[in-house]
Amino acid sequence: MRLMTNSVAQHYGNDGIVSRIISALSEAGFDIDNLKPDVFAGADEFHIGGRKGSEFVAKALDMKSGQQLLDIGSGIGGPARFIANTLGVIVEGIDLTPEFVEAAVEITEMVGMTEQVSFQIGSAISIPFDDDTFDASTMLHVGMNIPNKGLLFSEMARVTKPDGSIVVYDVMRTGEDDLVFPMPWSSTSEYSFVDTLDAYVKAAENAGLELLTVDDHAEMALSFFSNPPSDPPPVNLGHLMGTGMPEMVANAGNAIKSGTISPVLLRFTN
Numbered sequence: 001m002r003l004m005t006n007s008v009a010q011h012y013g014n015d016g017i018v019s020r021i022i023s024a025l026s027e028a029g030f031d032i033d034n035l036k037p038d039v040f041a042g043a044d045e046f047h048i049g050g051r052k053g054s055e056f057v058a059k060a061l062d063m064k065s066g067q068q069l070l071d072i073g074s075g076i077g078g079p080a081r082f083i084a085n086t087l088g089v090i091v092e093g094i095d096l097t098p099e100f101v102e103a104a105v106e107i108t109e110m111v112g113m114t115e116q117v118s119f120q121i122g123s124a125i126s127i128p129f130d131d132d133t134f135d136a137s138t139m140l141h142v143g144m145n146i147p148n149k150g151l152l153f154s155e156m157a158r159v160t161k162p163d164g165s166i167v168v169y170d171v172m173r174t175g176e177d178d179l180v181f182p183m184p185w186s187s188t189s190e191y192s193f194v195d196t197l198d199a200y201v202k203a204a205e206n207a208g209l210e211l212l213t214v215d216d217h218a219e220m221a222l223s224f225f226s227n228p229p230s231d232p233p234p235v236n237l238g239h240l241m242g243t244g245m246p247e248m249v250a251n252a253g254n255a256i257k258s259g260t261i262s263p264v265l266l267r268f269t270n
């Protein structure tokens with residue numbers, strides 16, 4: 001397990017994330033001493049749909065201002081900052097990849113949100129918090145790196161208060177074709193564990209969660225990969241992941257178009 005988690009972090013981790021993003025913003029004419037959270041959106045929301053995906057999650061969470069949210073596999077913190085701003089909640093993010101956690105902390109300081117949002121290194125299958133700590137938990141595009149969905153859901157259930165909501169927005173398998181690697185979540189098939197909706201729901205129900213809704217966002221995903229924005233944002237996932245990103249995006253786009261994978265949002269109560 002140790003080797004596996006190291007390899008997942010090796011896939012994502014790379015040096016110079018914040019300096020690449022800041023250079024691009026500076027070149028695009030932004031005042032780098034006065035950056036707002038939204039200008040990072042092209043690079044800090046690492047899931048299908050970008051901002052739209054974070055909006056789906058914020059809406060599904062159904063939280064009250066001041067409540068505490070855990071974001072599992074928080075990346076460089078885009079969803080956590082967006083949800084904190086949108087819902088007025090306090091967000092704690094955990095992630096396996098040290099370079100992502102460092103970048104998440106640095107960007108959060110730059111945009112003046114350290115009172116609402118914090119990050120630490122931590123594993124989804126051994127969450128570093130006590131039982132019943134959070135009013136709600138979420139996870140965006142992380143389960144594809146985790147073979148043991150049962151352990152993942154039992155950890156989410158453990159740290160979330162009774163009746164709290166748990167929202168998962170993951171890439172799931174919807175067809176039989178082989179996946180072509182590299183994918184955005186893994187360089188090789190060895191660390192890719194894309195599962196079906198059935199496997200997710202069984203694992204969650206075994207952990208005691210009750211499924212409330214299922215939303216397959218296949219149509220949004222098709223448009224996300226087929227119609228790039230006519231006015232591209234100043235930063236993008238290439239600034240986050242480096243030069244390999246276009247090939248990963250192309251492979252993911254092809255798998256979406258062939259119906260082999262789809263981003264699905266699941267809403268549970270604990």
Ligand SMILES: C[S@@+](CC[C@H](N)C(=O)[O-])C[C@H]1O[C@@H](n2cnc3c(N)ncnc32)[C@H](O)[C@@H]1O
Nearest residue numbers: 045046047073074075095096097123124140145
């Ligand atoms: C595709 S990125 C999504 C990041 C973020 N949720 C977002 O939507 O912007 C997947 C993230 O999951 C993290 N991750 C993968 N496996 C993990 C695990 N077992 N525990 C914690 N984080 C994990 C990776 O380090 C990476 O930051």
